[in-house]
Amino acid sequence: MTLRHLKIFLQVCRELNMTRAAELLFMTQPSVSQAISELEDYYRVRLFERIARKIYITEDGYRLIAIAGNIVELFEKADAEIRDKKGRQKIKIGASVTIGTYILSDILKKVSDAGAIDVEYFIDNTKNIEDMILTARLDAALVEGDIKSGDITAEPFMDDRLTLACPAGSELAAKKKVNMKEIENYNFIIREQGSGTKELIEALARKNKVNLKITGVASNIEAIKNNIIGGIGISILPEIAMTRELNDGKIAAVELAGVNLKRKFRIIRHKNKNVGGALKLFMECAISFAKSFSGLEKRL
Known part of the structure; x- marks a missing residue:
C-alpha cells in the first residue's frame, strides 16, 4: 500500500465513479480499478459496493477516508514546508449558504491578518457540505444545519x-x-x-x-x-x-x-481529523469573530 493508492482511493470517493476519477488523475480506468483492488486486498475488506453499475462507499471505506485524508494531508504539508521556503499551509473550508454569504468573508479576513495560510472555500447547503467532510474533500466547515453522521464532530461557535x-x-x-x-x-x-x-x-x-x-x-x-x-x-x-x-x-x-x-452555527470536522496548525488558527479566528459580532449586537 502506497501514498498513490490512498490518493486514488480518495479521488474515487469524491467522484463515486471510476471513469471520472481516472480522468481527473490522468490515468486509465483499469489502472484505477486495479489500485482499488490492491487496496482492498491489502486491508482484506470491501471499500466499495458495486450495485447496478454504480459504486457506494462501505462502512470500512468511510473509516479509511478520514485516515487516508490525514496521511495525504501530512505528506502534502511536509512537502510544502520543506520544499516551499515560505512554508504556507493550505486548508479547504466549507460553509453553508447563510454563513458563506454573510459572515465567511469577515472570518477569512481575520485568518488573512493572523498568519501565512491559504484558504480554499466552498459554499453549499448543509447536506452537501456534510458529504464533503465525510469524503475528505474539506478539512472543516461552518454550518447552520443539523449534522446526521456520527463520524462528524460539531462544535457551536456562534x-x-x-x-x-x-x-x-x-x-x-x-x-x-x-x-x-x-x-x-x-x-x-x-x-x-x-x-x-x-x-x-x-x-x-x-x-x-x-x-x-x-x-x-x-x-x-x-x-x-x-x-x-x-x-x-x-x-x-x-x-x-x-x-x-x-x-x-x-x-x-x-x-x-x-x-x-x-x-447555533457550528464548526464541523471529521472525528478523526487532526486539529493543528492552519486548521486550529482558522477555528480560533471563527470563534474570535463570533465574540466580536456578539459584542457589536449588544451595543446596538
Whole structure:
C-alpha cells in the first residue's frame, strides 16, 4: 500500500465513479480499478459496493477516508514546508449558504491578518457540505444545519436568530406578532432540500401541526428576500441575512408567538481529523469573530 493508492482511493470517493476519477488523475480506468483492488486486498475488506453499475462507499471505506485524508494531508504539508521556503499551509473550508454569504468573508479576513495560510472555500447547503467532510474533500466547515453522521464532530461557535419575514407595510407586518397557525394563510417561500434553514422550518411546522402553503423554493436567500419585497410571499430567514432590508424598511420582521427561533452555527470536522496548525488558527479566528459580532449586537 502506497501514498498513490490512498490518493486514488480518495479521488474515487469524491467522484463515486471510476471513469471520472481516472480522468481527473490522468490515468486509465483499469489502472484505477486495479489500485482499488490492491487496496482492498491489502486491508482484506470491501471499500466499495458495486450495485447496478454504480459504486457506494462501505462502512470500512468511510473509516479509511478520514485516515487516508490525514496521511495525504501530512505528506502534502511536509512537502510544502520543506520544499516551499515560505512554508504556507493550505486548508479547504466549507460553509453553508447563510454563513458563506454573510459572515465567511469577515472570518477569512481575520485568518488573512493572523498568519501565512491559504484558504480554499466552498459554499453549499448543509447536506452537501456534510458529504464533503465525510469524503475528505474539506478539512472543516461552518454550518447552520443539523449534522446526521456520527463520524462528524460539531462544535457551536456562534448564536443565530431567525425571524418571520414579510413585505413592509403589509397586513401581516401590521400585526407585529402572530402564531404559527396564522401563517398557513400566506404564500410561503422556502430554501432547497438539504438546507439547514429548511429543516428547521419543516420541524417547526410539524411540531405546531401547520401546513405551509409552499409557492416557491430557492437556494439563494437574496432571491427569497427579493420575492418578499415584491409581495410574492413570506418566509422565515436568519436576521443576519436581512440587516440591510430591515433597516431600510423594505422587509418587516414579525414575532412568532411561543416559537424559539434561535439556533447555533457550528464548526464541523471529521472525528478523526487532526486539529493543528492552519486548521486550529482558522477555528480560533471563527470563534474570535463570533465574540466580536456578539459584542457589536449588544451595543446596538
